[in-house]
Amino acid sequence: MHAALVQFKPRKGDLDANLDAMRAVFEQLAPTGTELIVFPEAALTGYFLEGAVYELALDAPSLARAVDEEWRATGATRAVDIVVGFYENAGGTFHNSAMYLRAGGPERARIVHVHRKMFLPTYGVFDEERFLTRGRRLAAFESAFGPAAMLICEDAWHAIMPTVAALKGARLLIVPSASPGRGICGDGELESNARWKSILAAAASEHGVYVLYAGLTGFEGGKGMSGNTCAFSPRGDLLASAGPLDPCIVRVQLDPNEVDLARATIPLLGDLSAVLPDLWLDEEIPVTRRIEERT
Amino acid sequence: MNAQTSLPVIETPLDEPSLAIDPELTARWLEAFLRDEMVERRGIGRAILGLSGGIDSALVAYLCARALGPQNVYAIRMPYKTSSPSSLSDAQRVVDALGINCETIEISDAVDGYLAHAPDADARRKGNVMARMRMLVLFDQSARRNALPVGTGNKTERLMGYFTWHADDTPPVNPIGDLFKTQVWALARHLGVPNEVVDKPPSADLEANQTDEGDLGITYAKADRILNLILFGYKDPAIVARGFSESEVGLVRRRVDATHWKRHLPTTALVSGTAINEFYLRPVDF
Numbered sequence A: 001m002h003a004a005l006v007q008f009k010p011r012k013g014d015l016d017a018n019l020d021a022m023r024a025v026f027e028q029l030a031p032t033g034t035e036l037i038v039f040p041e042a043a044l045t046g047y048f049l050e051g052a053v054y055e056l057a058l059d060a061p062s063l064a065r066a067v068d069e070e071w072r073a074t075g076a077t078r079a080v081d082i083v084v085g086f087y088e089n090a091g092g093t094f095h096n097s098a099m100y101l102r103a104g105g106p107e108r109a110r111i112v113h114v115h116r117k118m119f120l121p122t123y124g125v126f127d128e129e130r131f132l133t134r135g136r137r138l139a140a141f142e143s144a145f146g147p148a149a150m151l152i153c154e155d156a157w158h159a160i161m162p163t164v165a166a167l168k169g170a171r172l173l174i175v176p177s178a179s180p181g182r183g184i185c186g187d188g189e190l191e192s193n194a195r196w197k198s199i200l201a202a203a204a205s206e207h208g209v210y211v212l213y214a215g216l217t218g219f220e221g222g223k224g225m226s227g228n229t230c231a232f233s234p235r236g237d238l239l240a241s242a243g244p245l246d247p248c249i250v251r252v253q254l255d256p257n258e259v260d261l262a263r264a265t266i267p268l269l270g271d272l273s274a275v276l277p278d279l280w281l282d283e284e285i286p287v288t289r290r291i292e293e294r295t
Numbered sequence B: 001m002n003a004q005t006s007l008p009v010i011e012t013p014l015d016e017p018s019l020a021i022d023p024e025l026t027a028r029w030l031e032a033f034l035r036d037e038m039v040e041r042r043g044i045g046r047a048i049l050g051l052s053g054g055i056d057s058a059l060v061a062y063l064c065a066r067a068l069g070p071q072n073v074y075a076i077r078m079p080y081k082t083s084s085p086s087s088l089s090d091a092q093r094v095v096d097a098l099g100i101n102c103e104t105i106e107i108s109d110a111v112d113g114y115l116a117h118a119p120d121a122d123a124r125r126k127g128n129v130m131a132r133m134r135m136l137v138l139f140d141q142s143a144r145r146n147a148l149p150v151g152t153g154n155k156t157e158r159l160m161g162y163f164t165w166h167a168d169d170t171p172p173v174n175p176i177g178d179l180f181k182t183q184v185w186a187l188a189r190h191l192g193v194p195n196e197v198v199d200k201p202p203s204a205d206l207e208a209n210q211t212d213e214g215d216l217g218i219t220y221a222k223a224d225r226i227l228n229l230i231l232f233g234y235k236d237p238a239i240v241a242r243g244f245s246e247s248e249v250g251l252v253r254r255r256v257d258a259t260h261w262k263r264h265l266p267t268t269a270l271v272s273g274t275a276i277n278e279f280y281l282r283p284v285d286f
Helices: A014-030 A048-058 A060-072 A151-156 A160-165 A193-209 A256-265 A268-280 A288-295 B023-042 B056-069 B087-097 B108-115 B123-145 B155-160 B183-193 B197-198 B212-216 B219-229 B236-240 B244-255
Strands: A002-007 A036-038 A078-089 A091-103 A110-116 A141-143 A146-149 A171-177 A210-215 A217-220 A223-226 A230-232 A237-243 A248-253 B049-051 B073-077 B103-104
Touching: A002 A230, A014 A036, A014 A060, A014 A248, A048 A078, A060 A078, A060 A091, A060 A110, A078 A110, A091 A146, A091 A171, A091 B023, A110 A141, A110 A146, A110 B023, A141 B197, A151 A160, A151 A171, A151 A193, A151 A268, A160 A193, A160 A268, A171 A193, A193 A210, A193 A230, A193 A268, A217 B023, A230 A248, A237 A248, A268 B073, B023 B056, B023 B183, B049 B056, B049 B123, B056 B073, B056 B087, B056 B183, B056 B197, B073 B087, B073 B123, B087 B103, B108 B123, B155 B183, B155 B219, B155 B244, B183 B197, B183 B219, B212 B219, B219 B236, B219 B244, B236 B244
Parallel strands: A002 A036, A002 A210, A036 A078, A146 A171, A171 A210, B049 B073, B073 B103
Antiparallel strands: A002 A248, A078 A091, A091 A110, A141 A146, A210 A230, A217 A223, A230 A237
8 A cells, every 4th residue: 555644834824725735735646546645733724823723623524525625626536545634623622633534536525533632732832732622532443554543743652542542453553743843962853853753663663553654844933843754664664754844745655464474573462462451450550540430 | 790899880970951953954944944934934035134243143144145045135234333343344254255245334323313312321221222223223224125134142142131122132033042152153163154253252242342251250151051951940959060150050040030021022911801912822923
């Protein structure tokens, strides 16, 4: 399977211009046989919106229609799977969400899954929970590659999130992100980007999953979204990586057999499945106590 | 193992967040910042800056020339009659090296015209008048040339409050405001800023024989490390443990704590549920 990860540079707050830019990407990719196209977090608006999020958030069906129209406008007749990060208006509750959409083809567009970001960073330069509500569920769903899960930006920084996704069956993790670059004492790479790569590589190799990361790029009020669009194999090897600054497309080939081989060679996920009940029922873990208190 | 032999011990030094920079990575990041914030967001491809002959404005001139092309950079030299002649010649070295545009506009008449009405003004007030006059000239020249004023204040002076409020800090974009002075030196050397500019003692050049380090009472090399530790949340004893005297740490911390107001917009009385930047929240680039 071929996936294309789009390092996207939106115009702040300009939905129409960004949909036009999305169509230009579709026109480039439609003839290539790419089956999955991944855009970053907040791709259609830019990331830092503050109170303007209430003006720009879309409901999922409206976004699905708009993206589907852009794909069909290329003249492509085949279906394609598209992931796009967006600010979601869910009946007056606002989320930082990512949609997995099956667009084009003979049938109507179908929303396969919407993941609502669970870990909303609200520290330092980040202020998400001031404006947004946390998602409550991490689910695996059936993607073009098989079982997959989406994690948005900080979701992926918590090791338990890829772990839960893998335990739920995900063989592919899709990570739309908008990461303000920081740390310039590194060796040719921003420290924040190097940290991202180490986190993603660890998730891929521990659980034997492909990890596809699509990063926003471009400066927003002095904060530079740091690109870093990249892909990791189920062994944790870096397959491809873009730089921090310029829009581009990273094309990746995914082979389901690689997941099987990685898991067969180092069966950490299987080991975890066996031991997890003992860990989870440990009375010293606060979450266990809370569940008991609720029941 | 022989019980008499002692094992080799691997000692770790006391950890400290690094101030080292990867200069090429930093330069490319700041050039992208200038292009995005000026050309793409504001639609302005020309930069204008006050070129003092010091390292901060020299570095910004180099970054602007790389980001926008030297033909799109306008350097304004704004000497007062007591300014050091070497400031003018050092600024000229930068202009010649880069091939940027340059104009010299004396501020002596304008400054003295006001100061004639303020005979009691001391050196500090006169320095502030000069700084604010330069801001006035820079913004007027910006309108004349349809060029965006670019700021040249570094992180050290911003944290120490070592600048004139609503003067040096007024340009709408600043590529070096998150770089400590020692990082400015490292980046300037990497980009080839003339040695005469990089190596001379930094000075606001508002008075004869003035130096920044004399004014501040501490070297930049020490101040930057102390500031960095303060920003990372280290308490005074932990900073002292890293090789500084209590008086050095106290001096820097007092300057930071006394000048938070200089790093904010004016304090506005809140009387509604729609107060700007309190309830009505929009990003600067929306």
